[in-house]
Amino acid sequence: MTTRNPILALNDVRYRWPGRASFGLEIPGFAIAAGETVLLLGESGSGKSTLLSLICGTITPASGSVSVGGTDIATLSAGQRDSFRAEQIGLIFQQFNLLPYASVLDNILLPLRFAPVRRSRLASPHQAAADLCDDLGLPPDTVKARAGTLSVGQQQRVAAARALIGAPPLIVADEPTSALDAATQATFLDLLFAQSRAHRSTLLMVSHDARLAGQFDRVVEMSDVVTPQSQAA
Numbered sequence: 001m002t003t004r005n006p007i008l009a010l011n012d013v014r015y016r017w018p019g020r021a022s023f024g025l026e027i028p029g030f031a032i033a034a035g036e037t038v039l040l041l042g043e044s045g046s047g048k049s050t051l052l053s054l055i056c057g058t059i060t061p062a063s064g065s066v067s068v069g070g071t072d073i074a075t076l077s078a079g080q081r082d083s084f085r086a087e088q089i090g091l092i093f094q095q096f097n098l099l100p101y102a103s104v105l106d107n108i109l110l111p112l113r114f115a116p117v118r119r120s121r122l123a124s125p126h127q128a129a130a131d132l133c134d135d136l137g138l139p140p141d142t143v144k145a146r147a148g149t150l151s152v153g154q155q156q157r158v159a160a161a162r163a164l165i166g167a168p169p170l171i172v173a174d175e176p177t178s179a180l181d182a183a184t185q186a187t188f189l190d191l192l193f194a195q196s197r198a199h200r201s202t203l204l205m206v207s208h209d210a211r212l213a214g215q216f217d218r219v220v221e222m223s224d225v226v227t228p229q230s231q232a233a
């Protein structure tokens with residue numbers, strides 16, 4: 001199947017962690033259309049985080065291609081890959097990865113330092129950060145607080161704001177709700193969807209929680225993405 005207008009396309013990708021003969025990924029073809037929301041489900045150890053690392057260009061495949069917005073990441077130098085990632089991808093991690101002693105504002109603005117195109121989309125980055133906090137349901141003076149003083153649910157909203165600021169085309173979220181309780185999870189996902197749509201970003205979320213499936217345009221199982229024999233025990 002061909003995906004129209006793909007923001008992300010993997011073709012004939014093979015990857016094996018160095019020194020780990022027992023695990024490898026073989027992905028014949030996987031694509032996401034611009035504007036889609038996709039949930040990638042898979043058991044622990046099935047290679048979801050490895051796949052996200054390939055998409056973000058922090059690791060490169062032994063063969064095959066990973067293209068984001070039509071650019072094959074393998075054609076970029078390591079330095080170019082870092083700035084390409086900062087421009088193209090807003091990342092939300094399971095453990096948020098905020099700078100705990102820095103203010104919420106500085107945390108949200110951080111990716112713009114490495115992404116001049118994202119920065120140039122904003123008349124006032126400070127105002128954009130404050131607006132995102134507001135849209136994500138954070139109290140008005142949160143921007144001045146140190147990130148480490150916020151609740152877990154609030155920190156994850158700050159992480160979402162950091163990913164969304166400057167509207168990168170692709171938002172990649174690795175188990176972003178696993179540290180949240182059920183009620184906070186539902187609210188966080190509603191806000192993330194609303195904001196991804198408002199910013200016209202594509203959303204790829206990885207989880208092992210199939211209960212989230214109903215909220216996405218498409219649900220993909222790791223077992224459908226990789227060739228069956230590629231994940232030896």
Ligand SMILES: Nc1ncnc2c1ncn2[C@@H]1O[C@H](COP(=O)(O)OP(=O)(O)OP(=O)(O)O)[C@@H](O)[C@H]1O
Nearest residue numbers: 017020023042043044045046047048049050051208
């Ligand atoms: N940095 C690494 N170096 C070597 N092997 C790794 C590394 N990261 C992951 N692996 C191995 O790759 C395999 C897949 O792990 P990965 O973290 O991609 O799975 P996952 O589906 O994201 O799991 P989980 O849901 O538990 O996070 C595992 O066997 C793991 O040990």
